[in-house]
Amino acid sequence: xxxxxTQDNNYYFLKSHKISLSVIFVIGLLFITTNSLFAQNKxxxxxxxxxxxxxxxxxxxxxxxxxxxxxxxxxxxxxLIQNKINQRNELVATLKKEISILEKKISRTKSGILGMNxxxxxxxxxxxxxxxxxxxxxxxLDKLIFLFSAEDINQAYQRYRYLDELTRFIRHQSDSxxxxxxxxxxxxxxxxxxxxxxxxxxxxxxxxLQKLEKNQQEKDQLRYKLSKTEKQLRAQLRKKRKEExxxxxxxxxxxxxxxxxxxxxxxxxxxxxxxxxxxxxxxFVSNKGRLPWPTERGVISxxxxxxxxxxxxxxxxxxxxxxxxxxxxxxxxxxxxGKVVSVTxxxxxxxxxxxxxxxxxxxxxxxxxxxxxxGDNVSTKEKLGxxxxxxxxxxxxxxxxxxxxxxxxxxxxxxxx
Numbered sequence: 001x002x003x004x005x006t007q008d009n010n011y012y013f014l015k016s017h018k019i020s021l022s023v024i025f026v027i028g029l030l031f032i033t034t035n036s037l038f039a040q041n042k043x044x045x046x047x048x049x050x051x052x053x054x055x056x057x058x059x060x061x062x063x064x065x066x067x068x069x070x071x072x073x074x075x076x077x078x079x080l081i082q083n084k085i086n087q088r089n090e091l092v093a094t095l096k097k098e099i100s101i102l103e104k105k106i107s108r109t110k111s112g113i114l115g116m117n118x119x120x121x122x123x124x125x126x127x128x129x130x131x132x133x134x135x136x137x138x139x140x141l142d143k144l145i146f147l148f149s150a151e152d153i154n155q156a157y158q159r160y161r162y163l164d165e166l167t168r169f170i171r172h173q174s175d176s177x178x179x180x181x182x183x184x185x186x187x188x189x190x191x192x193x194x195x196x197x198x199x200x201x202x203x204x205x206x207x208x209l210q211k212l213e214k215n216q217q218e219k220d221q222l223r224y225k226l227s228k229t230e231k232q233l234r235a236q237l238r239k240k241r242k243e244e245x246x247x248x249x250x251x252x253x254x255x256x257x258x259x260x261x262x263x264x265x266x267x268x269x270x271x272x273x274x275x276x277x278x279x280x281x282x283x284f285v286s287n288k289g290r291l292p293w294p295t296e297r298g299v300i301s302x303x304x305x306x307x308x309x310x311x312x313x314x315x316x317x318x319x320x321x322x323x324x325x326x327x328x329x330x331x332x333x334x335x336x337x338g339k340v341v342s343v344t345x346x347x348x349x350x351x352x353x354x355x356x357x358x359x360x361x362x363x364x365x366x367x368x369x370x371x372x373x374x375g376d377n378v379s380t381k382e383k384l385g386x387x388x389x390x391x392x393x394x395x396x397x398x399x400x401x402x403x404x405x406x407x408x409x410x411x412x413x414x415x416x417x
Contacts, residue, residue: 043105046098053091060084060299063325067393075233076394078226078310079301080325081219087299088212095205102198109191116184226311233312243346247365247398248320254342254354255361255405273358281358284336291335291414292381294364294399298326301396304409321363321400322410328389331371332364332397333381335414340376349388363400 064080226233273281302323309315338357345351352365353372367385372378389395401408 043101050094057087074392078222085215092208099201106194113187120180247346250344277358284357284360293414294335295324295326298324301325320407324397326395328395330387331383332385333383334378337379340372353384361402365398
């Protein structure tokens with residue numbers, strides 16, 4: 001007799017071993033799937049960001065083509081090239097992150113396949129052991145002797161269940177091996193796809209680095225040419241500073257008038273927003289970082305704050321807002337609903353519109369034609385005026401945000417593109 005009664009307790013071992021394998025299989029599969037989904041979501045976000053940057057670079061190239069039509073080297077052209085360098089640097093950084101995520105994903109896939117190989121080896125060994133055992137003890141006589149040699153009915157029942165469970169265990173092992181083989185096959189295909197994608201991203205990164213080097217050389221050459229026109233650049237800077245001073249003074253006067261302390265009927269002096277103004281100011285603040293751009297399309301060509309002049313040595317330029325380069329024949333639009341409190345002429349080709357949003361103010365300048373007038377109520381994205389394009393092909397809107405008398409960095413208020 002080959003089947004021994006001492007194997008009665010194997011039933012419980014066999015059942016628990018089967019359950020453990022199933023639990024490990026499911027948990028392992030869930031872990032792989034969860035990590036894969038997380039990595040994929042992050043990769044998708046980076047891919048979307050990369051595509052946006054690529055669109056910005058393409059648009060900047062379009063603006064450069066417009067300004068180069070006059071075949072004159074300009075400071076605006078230098079600013080656009082610098083902007084393109086910044087965009088390309090960001091693009092390279094994004095590609096590096098994508099490659100890093102892909103490398104981790106490839107490593108996890110390899111580890112998963114290695115783990116599956118080990119699990120398959122264990123399952124196949126177990127499968128072979130049980131199959132061999134049944135092949136040696138598969139006669140009906142052996143099974144009957146095994147059953148009837150039991151000491152009592154309960155033991156005979158347990159032995160019967162044991163034999164039945166052996167058959168189920170074989171089917172379970174066979175199914176598990178087949179499932180793992182299928183998953184392994186899918187993972188191997190995915191691994192090859194990941195490697196191909198990584199090679200493509202590495203190629204893209206190398207291409208962008210080459211273009212970045214070319215852009216830097218282009219910038220250096222243009223800066224050198226512009227440095228030869230120092231007298232002209234200083235004259236342009238004086239003119240710009242004069243217009244900025246005039247605009248800044250006008251803004252301060254408007255804000256002072258709008259927030260002027262008034263006497264109440266009781267003789268007390270105070271300044272208070274009306275309920276509707278408070279509501280509008282609250283809504284404006286709650287939309288920080290989500291305000292639409294003051295142009296339908298564009299790239300930031302001048303940032304907030306003080307910066308060294310891009311060409312002139314030991315010269316600092318100050319910007320109370322941001323400058324947005326856009327296509328010719330573009331319009332400025334309101335970033336939020338409010339009331340037009342001023343339409344001011346700064347020069348023959350520079351008109352500024354100031355809008356009040358409760359206690360907040362937005363400024364749109366360098367317009368040559370305005371569609372609104374003082375006292376008008378405007379809505380979000382409503383067109384305010386036509387942005388001026390100068391003889392050198394420069395189309396640029398100047399945009400500011402003020403909280404009472406405090407200047408704000410508009411970059412933190414508009415949507416990040």
